Amino acid sequence: MKALQDKIRNEGIVLSETVLKVDSFLNHQVDPQLMLAIGQCFAGAYEGEGVTKVLTLESSGIAPAVMTALTLQVPLVFARKQKSLTLRDDLYVEEVYSFTKQVKSEVAISRKFLTPGERVLIIDDFLAYGEAAFGMARIVEAAGASVAGIGIVIEKSFQSGADKLKEAGYRVDSLARIAALTPDGVQFVE
């Protein structure tokens, strides 16, 4: 998606070989017009796939995911992150490890918002090692629903998440795929 690549090139800040800061349009300040274009792009890619629900993880996934859900005309569910969780029978809970933050957290969704037979499109802002996406996919499958695909705004293709998700049989659609983060800037996958 060219508008997204241009935005990353112009406003993304390379903090290290593995960390890209995009807080001027995605993670903290948000460009709503770009989010709508992103949502329309995901929705177009999954037209005719029978998606019944969009699923994301708070907080940075919500803006692109709500625009995807708006365009597909289906509900959005955002999973809650919690450091630790008292046992609750009415929740699906999965543990997710963040390599970036080096912290384990629990991701939870109310059982009443995922029902057997649903076709779920998972949306997230970043894909690195795939921990969050796998965690959401496990929840979808625990509910007896199926994963239509995984839509990613920015894929760090030099990390293993996209390959692992595809090997596990998931469809992955990434709107920007980063080959390398260098002192000279962001290199995209050709």
Next chain:
Amino acid sequence: MKALQDKIRNEGIVLSETVLKVDSFLNHQVDPQLMLAIGQCFAGAYEGEGVTKVLTLESSGIAPAVMTALTLQVPLVFARKQKSLTLRDDLYVEEVYSFTKQVKSEVAISRKFLTPGERVLIIDDFLAYGEAAFGMARIVEAAGASVAGIGIVIEKSFQSGADKLKEAGYRVDSLARIAALTPDGVQFVE
């Protein structure tokens, strides 16, 4: 806003005299079409007010706020909640107490995303005692910007937040105003 009142009446769950659960369309599962209608309603109310930025608090404020920002064609900034924060010079930080959760947290915004002279529309999902709204307003003013107004999806009018904000001179626009939560359901302010 009638569509919102109908949704609250049909899907809201009264948990106690003070707690209304709206997780089927606002807090956990999200109705994107309703969020767009909410955003258009706020945007209409602030047309011509010179709003340059929409500000909200993660996570439940993001969906209505991004639709407001989309319609007003201005950026959104969502403040980050953190339990405790190491001192960081590049942030505006305010302490906010949640009466509902009985927990104090810090709310933070990067200094680079609020600049002097900006006109900021604050959006939040709920208004109870006004703690979150006052915290965001203090950050806006610390940045040398001004508060155009405070747009609330659901105001619990039986709690003191709306009155306190108006007494402090802020414009408050609430799309649904709840007079009482009773075993028989939700009573709206006439």
